[in-house]
Ligand SMILES: Nc1ncnc2c1ncn2[C@@H]1O[C@H](COP(=O)(O)OP(=O)(O)O)[C@@H](O)[C@H]1O
């Protein structure tokens with residue numbers, strides 16, 4: 001039996017703009033998705049958290065239109081693209097395609113901006129390639145992962161799949177990846193971040209990305225977001241970093257992807273922490289707060305008073 005894991009991610013600055021080539025900064029965090037793959041008489045996919053199971057012949061997976069498969073679409077698309085890659089690049093033969101039982105479980109809240117889709121995708125790619133005894137390197141995994149998110153969503157950047165594959169802290173620009181080491185990474189490691197689960201997201205990432213695509217001031221706002229990204233890279237000061245998070249949040253608000261609940265939690269994060277912003281596609285989901293240790297008790301009390309769930313996140317690398 002094969003067992004593989006992948007982390008989650010937060011986008012610290014630059015979501016949405018990054019889809020159009022603007023710079024963004026993202027970080028892998030310590031919430032895990034686990035994928036197990038084992039031999040089976042027929043191919044079965046179990047999504048434990050969603051309490052859903054699907055029996056499907058492998059040959060059908062290779063030809064399907066993934067968007068007809070609801071919650072299974074990322075996993076099926078990842079299986080499809082991985083097997084096609086193994087067939088064309090790794091000497092896997094169609095006759096060696098033995099059936100399997102693949103199971104996904106995850107600690108990542110689903111559709112909350114923490115990359116549950118990318119983590120599910122990447123762990124499936126790793127699980128399937130290991131099951132057929134053709135493990136892939138990180139570049140191959142990240143490339144297949146990106147194509148999966150793009151096929152399912154229509155539009156996507158490499159941010160989520162790359163961050164979850166390479167881990168650590170990354171800068172993305174024009175879909176190319178730069179690992180951030182030294183100064184900014186050390187500074188971010190010294191920061192305490194809380195992730196707040198604010199509300200269920202009503203829309204999928206794909207819908208939010210498409211709404212932003214039609215925003216008439218899209219590029220003006222993206223340029224301002226990129227300025228925030230660039231300033232954050234040289235400012236190793238928590239007060240300024242928190243302020244930049246708040247500015248980025250308000251630019252996302254202008255793009256139309258915030259909600260009253262997210263704004264309310266961001267205001268709490270601004271008042272009782274150094275700053276805060278929504279993270280990921282928005283439309284609900286999570287807010288990330290940079291904690292001010294001197295006011296942490298007040299922050300926690302306020303979040304509890306509002307009934308907001310929170311947890312501390314740490315960078316994985
Ligand atoms: N634990 C899980 N098990 C199975 N599928 C999952 C899981 N988590 C996420 N997914 C897939 O990812 C989709 C959510 O993706 P998305 O809207 O992009 O949210 P996120 O911001 O978390 O990435 C789900 O509808 C499902 O298809």
Ligand SMILES: C[C@@](O)(CCOP(=O)(O)O)CC(=O)O
Pocket residue numbers: 014015016017018019112113114115116117155156157158159160205209279280281282
């Ligand atoms: C909005 C976007 O920048 C991030 C989406 O993240 P999530 O699916 O909400 O975790 C889209 C992308 O980069 O592909």
Ligand SMILES: [Mg+2]
Pocket residue numbers: 115116117118160205
């Ligand atoms: Mg996603």
